[in-house]
Amino acid sequence: MESHGVDSEVGRLKTVMLHRPGPELKRLTPRNNDRLLFDGIPWVSRAQDEHDAFAAALRDRGVEVLYLTELLVEALDSDIARNLAITTALSGLHLGDTLRAYLAGALHDASPAELASYLTAGIRNDEVGGGHGLVTSLLAHDDFLIDPLPNLLFTRDSSVWIRDRVAITSLAMPARARETQLTELIYTEHPRFRDVPEGTRKIHGWHFEHVEGGDVLLMAPGVIAVGVGERTTPAGVERLARQVFHAGLAHTVLAVPIAQERATMHLDTVCTMVDTDKIVMYPNVADSLRAYAVTVGEVGESPADLQLDVASAEPFLVAAAKAMHIDTLHQIDTGLDPVTAEREQWDDGNNTLAIAPRVAVAYERNDETNARLEAAGIEVVRIAGSELGSGRGGPRCMSCPVSREPLN
Known part of the structure; x- marks a missing residue:
C-alpha cells in the first residue's frame, strides 16, 4: 500500500501528480483566453513536449509521476x-x-x-x-x-497534502471552480486513495472559503505560510488554520498578505523554498512582505471552538524563521537588478519545485536567477517552458506533491 504525505517543501520528492496538456488547451481562442486565465494561446504540441521533458526529469530523479487524467x-x-x-x-x-x-x-x-x-x-x-x-x-x-479546464495543468492549486491529510481547496475564479471538484472525486473514489487504511482523511473542501494551493507553502514541519491576495481570502486562511490546528498538523500558520495582481496571484509566484533554510524570493517585494503568525490559544472540541491568537505583523523572513526555530531564513534574490528581477519573476523565476534539499526544478530561461541559485549551493534542474508558461505558472504550479520523505 502506497504511503502518502508531505511535511515540507523540500523533503525528497517521492510521488507527484501532474496533468499533461491535452485537448482542453486547443479550446483556447483570442476571444476566451482571458476569461480562461491564459495570457496567450499556447502551441499545444510544444507544450506537451515541454511537459513530457518535465515529467522525464522528475522520473530521472526517482520520482513516481501520476497523471490527473489517468486517475x-x-x-x-x-x-x-x-x-x-x-x-x-x-x-x-x-x-x-x-x-x-x-x-x-x-x-x-x-x-x-x-x-x-x-x-x-x-x-x-x-x-x-x-x-x-x-x-x-x-x-x-x-x-x-x-467549459474546458485549461488550468488543470496547474495541479498545485486544487489540492495540497499537509502531512497525512489532503486539503481539497476552493478555487476563486469561476473558470477553475470545477477543477477542485474533479480532484476531490479522485481522492474520494480512486482505489489508490480510497483504499488507504482508514481512508484518506480530507480537510477543507471546494464549498468552503477560497484557498488555493499556490498560496500554501509548507515552510517546515508544523509551519505553514498562506498567501492572502487575489485568490485566497482572509476567511479561507482562518478556516484552513482552524482545521490544521484541530487535526494537529501544524503549530503555526503565517498569514502573508500579497498584492492582488496578476503577477503575484499566489504566494509561490513571490517565493519558494529550495532548502530547509533557503528561499528564492522576488526582491522587489522582499522588504515589504509581512506575516501574521497565527497560533492556538485555547483548544476546543471542534475547529470552530478553537481560540486563535494572531500576532502583530512582522517582516515575513523574520516571522518565518521564528516559527521554524532557525536563526535565519536565507533569501536568494530573483535576478540581479530590479528590471531583471521583474522580468524573471514574471517568467516564474521564483516558482521552483524542490525535489530534494538543495535540488530544484526551474525554467531554463531565467538565467540570472538560476545562476544565483547555483551560487548559493542549489542544484538547478533546468526545463523548457516557453509554452507551458503562457498560463502564468512554473514547475511548482504544475505539480502536486503526494508524497515526500519527512524531514523529521
Missing part, C-alpha cells in the same frame, strides 16, 4: 463518482432543463475515458447535434455548454 478515468469507474461529476458539470444556470436532461443522458452513456474528456475539454453547442430545445437553438454554435 480521473479510473475513478469514473465508480457510479458514485460518475453521478457526482455529471451533476456538478451540469449545474450551471445557462443550460435549461431540456438541454440539461439531454446532456445528462449522453454523459451517463459515455465510457469513463469519454466522460473524462468531456469534463476536461468541455462540450461546445455545435457538438451536441442540435434539436435539443430553446437554449441550444439560441446559443451561438461555438458557445461552450460545459
